[in-house]
Amino acid sequence: MCGLLFPTCFLNSSLTIGGQTSSPPYKDPSLPIEKRVDDLVSRMTLEEKVSQMMNAAPPIPRLDVPAYDWWNESLHGVARAGVATVFPQAIGLAATWDTGLMHRVADVISTEARAKYHDAIRKGDHGRYKGLTFWSPNINIFRDPRWGRGHETYGEDPYLTARMGVEFVKGLQGADPKYFKTISTPKHYAVHSGPEPDRHRFDATTDQRDLYETYLPAFEACVREGGAYSVMCAYNRYLGEPCCAHHTLLKKILREDWKFPGYVVSDCGAVYDIYKFHKVADGQAAASALAVKMGTDLDCGNDYRSLIDAVKQRLVQEEEINVSLRRLFTARFKLGMFDPPEMVPYSRIPIEENDSPEHRRLALQAARESIVLLKNQNGLLPLRKTLKKIAVIGPTADDLPVLLGNYNGTPSSYVTPLKGIERKLAARAQVAYEQGCNLAEDGPIIRLVPSSALSAAGSPGLNAEYFANRNLEGAPLATRIDQTVDSNWISRPVQGLGDSNFSIRWTGKLTATVSGRHSLAVTGDDGYRLWVNGSRVIDHWSTHGSETRRASIMMNSGRTYDIKLEYFQATGGADVRFQWGVPGDAAGKAVSLARESDVVVFVGGPSRRSLKAKK
Numbered sequence: 001m002c003g004l005l006f007p008t009c010f011l012n013s014s015l016t017i018g019g020q021t022s023s024p025p026y027k028d029p030s031l032p033i034e035k036r037v038d039d040l041v042s043r044m045t046l047e048e049k050v051s052q053m054m055n056a057a058p059p060i061p062r063l064d065v066p067a068y069d070w071w072n073e074s075l076h077g078v079a080r081a082g083v084a085t086v087f088p089q090a091i092g093l094a095a096t097w098d099t100g101l102m103h104r105v106a107d108v109i110s111t112e113a114r115a116k117y118h119d120a121i122r123k124g125d126h127g128r129y130k131g132l133t134f135w136s137p138n139i140n141i142f143r144d145p146r147w148g149r150g151h152e153t154y155g156e157d158p159y160l161t162a163r164m165g166v167e168f169v170k171g172l173q174g175a176d177p178k179y180f181k182t183i184s185t186p187k188h189y190a191v192h193s194g195p196e197p198d199r200h201r202f203d204a205t206t207d208q209r210d211l212y213e214t215y216l217p218a219f220e221a222c223v224r225e226g227g228a229y230s231v232m233c234a235y236n237r238y239l240g241e242p243c244c245a246h247h248t249l250l251k252k253i254l255r256e257d258w259k260f261p262g263y264v265v266s267d268c269g270a271v272y273d274i275y276k277f278h279k280v281a282d283g284q285a286a287a288s289a290l291a292v293k294m295g296t297d298l299d300c301g302n303d304y305r306s307l308i309d310a311v312k313q314r315l316v317q318e319e320e321i322n323v324s325l326r327r328l329f330t331a332r333f334k335l336g337m338f339d340p341p342e343m344v345p346y347s348r349i350p351i352e353e354n355d356s357p358e359h360r361r362l363a364l365q366a367a368r369e370s371i372v373l374l375k376n377q378n379g380l381l382p383l384r385k386t387l388k389k390i391a392v393i394g395p396t397a398d399d400l401p402v403l404l405g406n407y408n409g410t411p412s413s414y415v416t417p418l419k420g421i422e423r424k425l426a427a428r429a430q431v432a433y434e435q436g437c438n439l440a441e442d443g444p445i446i447r448l449v450p451s452s453a454l455s456a457a458g459s460p461g462l463n464a465e466y467f468a469n470r471n472l473e474g475a476p477l478a479t480r481i482d483q484t485v486d487s488n489w490i491s492r493p494v495q496g497l498g499d500s501n502f503s504i505r506w507t508g509k510l511t512a513t514v515s516g517r518h519s520l521a522v523t524g525d526d527g528y529r530l531w532v533n534g535s536r537v538i539d540h541w542s543t544h545g546s547e548t549r550r551a552s553i554m555m556n557s558g559r560t561y562d563i564k565l566e567y568f569q570a571t572g573g574a575d576v577r578f579q580w581g582v583p584g585d586a587a588g589k590a591v592s593l594a595r596e597s598d599v600v601v602f603v604g605g606p607s608r609r610s611l612k613a614k615k
Contacts, residue, residue, distance in 0.1 A: 084409030106171025147194030169226030519581030
């Protein structure tokens with residue numbers, strides 16, 4: 001018996017007939033995809049089948065099936081995979097009310113996705129965020145402004161959400177009659193719009209009219225009109241049943257009523273929720289079996305590894321697992337993953353298409369069209385050209401994370417509101433800035449560590465050492481002075497530094513200008529640690545998403561403090577920010593600036609970080 005339990009046992013995937021070797025049917029691109037998929041699935045052991053039903057699917061060498069991670073993001077640009085064109089956040093795209101523009105945006109996203117995918121495959125990279133199956137768009141209905149993920153959606157209107165969603169799906173998947181450009185996954189199905197902290201155990205309730213008039217229209221349109229080949233089921237229950245094991249939602253409405261032919265993927269950890277928090281199944285195997293029987297084909301997580309035991313316990317039949325396998329491999333075949341590249345039209349998209357000037361121009365157009373002027377009282381806009389001093393005030397005026405939103409790529413360049421105003425007006429008016437307040441955090445105002453910090457050589461900034469591994473080992477790939485720590489390897493690229501598996505060490509000195517309790521903060525994806533005068537004050541040295549850690553330190557005016565910051569990036573998103581909060585009357589400074597200026601431009605509002613802090 002060959003399979004995952006016997007990894008050294010490999011068979012030749014060719015057939016020998018009459019002394020001649022021929023390829024098996026699943027390798028024959030002239031055959032219908034259905035026959036090829038049936039043939040491939042029939043050759044797999046149960047262990048191999050189960051291994052392919054989790055997002056990080058390992059290779060099956062004996063069948064020449066490569067590894068593939070189904071988890072990829074593209075909410076408003078290819079996300080978490082290095083530099084890419086970043087479009088306005090989804091709620092901003094919805095504000096354009098322009099379905100044609102939405103289609104063009106999605107088409108660009110899928111072009112860059114293809115460019116990145118084939119470049120990664122050439123380099124032997126089969127990791128997360130490098131694939132072609134994208135878990136976008138988020139078409140949940142944004143009914144309550146307190147929901148921290150509402151900005152990922154197209155707003156509160158089911159019709160607008162449906163129209164935007166359909167064009168996003170079409171642009172992402174392409175129009176080729178045989179092959180998908182990428183696969184779009186509308187999410188989170190269904191009735192999933194908060195409350196965010198309780199999403200793993202929450203039971204949503206509506207009447208039938210609200211279900212069919214509010215929560216289902218966008219999903220139905222994306223499936224029926226857009227042809228979405230994947231759908232993500234939600235964490236929560238709906239009327240008592242978990243959405244990823246829901247007979248009415250998955251079997252009746254999605255499969256029977258809408259004739260959905262594709263595959264369903266769980267939100268990450270949703271199968272775990274079925275038995276751990278919803279408590280509708282007795283353990284992992286029972287929950288996994290229930291999800292498969294109801295129609296969830298792919299588990300974002302690893303709970304489906306229990307399906308082997310579930311088959312042994314007769315909780316689910318192997319043929320039911322085969323149904324899911326066929327759906328999953330049909331998707332991979334329709335993406336051209338098992339065909340010669342010359343047969344797949346999208347395989348010829350070069351890496352140079354990523355973040356091209358043309359794509360950046362489209363992002364600029366989308367940003368302009370997303371702006372909504374709610375009121376222009378007394379004709380204040382456009383500003384008079386005779387203004388002498390302009391005050392820019394607000395915590396988001398010079399904040400990159402606010403520009404990016406979430407599920408975002410990394411822009412090769414960006415312009416904050418403050419920088420844009422300075423570029424436009426600095427030649428004929430004084431532009432001054434005060435942050436005024438934090439977004440939500442307590443303590444002193446947090447700003448990027450300024451260029452007044454000194455490197456070991458006495459130059460403004462911090463001494464930076466870049467390593468081509470995640471352990472700060474060996475000789476640095478490059479050394480230089482970084483005036484700020486703000487994902488600066490993107491705006492100032494380091495030759496030879498990839499998108500993942502690298503590390504950086506910054507060292508230098510900070511001189512306090514006032515006495516009191518100062519705040520130092522590091523935000524990073526992935527690990528980081530900070531020393532002050534040789535004492536470790538922040539330690540978050542692990543693989544994780546973008547998270548912030550703080551340290552409060554007494555500093556004396558005029559005294560210099562040694563600083564060392566280390567960071568490593570594993571996979572997925574990459575960012576790090578080092579910030580310094582100096583005691584003082586920040587609000588008072590902002591008020592004083594406003595009084596002495598001709599006009600105030602205030603830039604505020606929530607961000608991903610502020611919403612998280614308020615939970």
